[in-house]
Amino acid sequence: MRRIDVIAISLGIFAIGGITYFLFQAIGFDGLSAGVWSQALLVVVVLAWTLTYLFRVANKDMTYNQQLKDYEEAVLQKRLEEMTPEELEKLQQEIEQETDNP
Structure with missing residues (x-):
């Protein structure tokens, strides 16, 4: 993966976090709960992404x-x-x- 790809993915994850926050607020969560849940969702996504990377490393792919x-x-x-x-x-x-x- 090239450096520009990593930057683009990181910016995409950051944007998804903001969009998720506003979606949770639109659904009816208050600001604090929307922030907590959007942050929790982002942590899960980043951990899943990291696990796929580690899986590729382990399989030498x-x-x-x-x-x-x-x-x-x-x-x-x-x-x-x-x-x-x-x-x-x-x-x-x-x-x-x-x-x-x-």
């Missing part, structure tokens, strides 16, 4: 991990393309030997 995987695959593909036909045949034989003799 982050942008950095994906970039690293893509880079490794590109390097291996480039090495494979640079190999001569003899080297490819030798590699194929080694792979077959490894699969036959686990």
Whole structure:
């Protein structure tokens, strides 16, 4: 996630908090109760958002991990393309030997 995305999401959460406060007041809550409930709702939303982040970290489903995987695959593909036909045949034989003799 880029820095500008985090800023936009933070501003969005702040705006949602204000809108929620006014909605609770429009429903009939007094100012103090509307503030408490809108703040409680925002805390729940932010905690849920944080938990989704921690879940992605635990599953290694982050942008950095994906970039690293893509880079490794590109390097291996480039090495494979640079190999001569003899080297490819030798590699194929080694792979077959490894699969036959686990």
